[in-house]
Amino acid sequence: MEINRYIDHTILKATATSEDIVELCKEAKEYNFFSVCVNSGFVPLAKKELEGTDVKVCTVVGFPLGAMSTAAKVFETQQALKDGAEEVDMVINIGELKSKNFKQVEEEIAEIKKTVGDKVLKVIIETCYLTPQEIVLASEIAVKAKADFVKTSTGFGNDGARLENIELMKKAVEGKAKLKASGGIKNLDTTLSFIEAGVERIGTSSGISIVKELKK
Template structure:
């Protein structure tokens, strides 16, 4: 199995330097990961590092809280694509979901998908803050708004991916989207268990050690 092709090789911490981004991109090329996932301010820099390789650039949007205005998220998406992002991982407005403003949540995802066009849109629902019912609702809304993936976590909440949450998401999307698991996936066993559960992408900063573990 080519586990490397499931991995979005990720660095999103506030302290990430250009040097860190260069290292991330070098590793992504060396291990042939699916993409690198970076904050939007680093998209053009990462795209330059990856020129001539198969590795895509994925940008997070409205990260990590999701509480920005829709207009700000839409602009950030447009700019990221202009800068070379081929995939977009947006954070939903969690507070709006919890306020039961489902139409607003859906309209925001729709607006971002509209500017993303053919680019892959992954919707981060931040499962650690949601009830099981809200996880189902958020996943259904993402599918209605034509998202390509639903994603568990930012990795900046109070918890990351959980198998029971992935199962809820899987039921809710009913094959109409894919699932990305992220947050706390640090070893081969964990990554494989998610892939076996039907997850089609893994967000992790431990991609190198996961691939090395597989080779051993």
């Protein structure tokens, strides 16, 4: 199994420096990860570092709270694409979902998907703040809005990816969107259990140790 090709090699912490991004890209090239995932301000640097390789540049939008205006998220998306991002992981407006403003949540995702076009949009629903019913609803809304992936977590909430939530998401999307698990995935066993559950992408900052564990 080419486990490295499941991995979005990620650094999103507030203290990440330019040197950290350069190192992240170097590691991604060495281990041939699917992508690097960085905050949108670092997209131009990541793009430059990965020039001429197969490693994609993924970025986050409306991160990590999802509570900014749709216009702000759309602008951030446009700028990230202009700077060379090939995949966008957006955070839904969690408060609007919990307020039962489902149409607004769907319209926002659809607007960003329109901006992303034929590139990949992953929708972060931040499962740790949602009830099982809300997880199903959020996943269904993402599919209706034509998202390519539904993703569990930012890694900044009070919990990360859980298998039981992936099961709910998988059922809800009915094969119309792919699944990404992120948040707290640090070892091979956990990674494999998510892949077995149907996840097609793993967001982690522990990609190197996971790959090394597999080689052992």
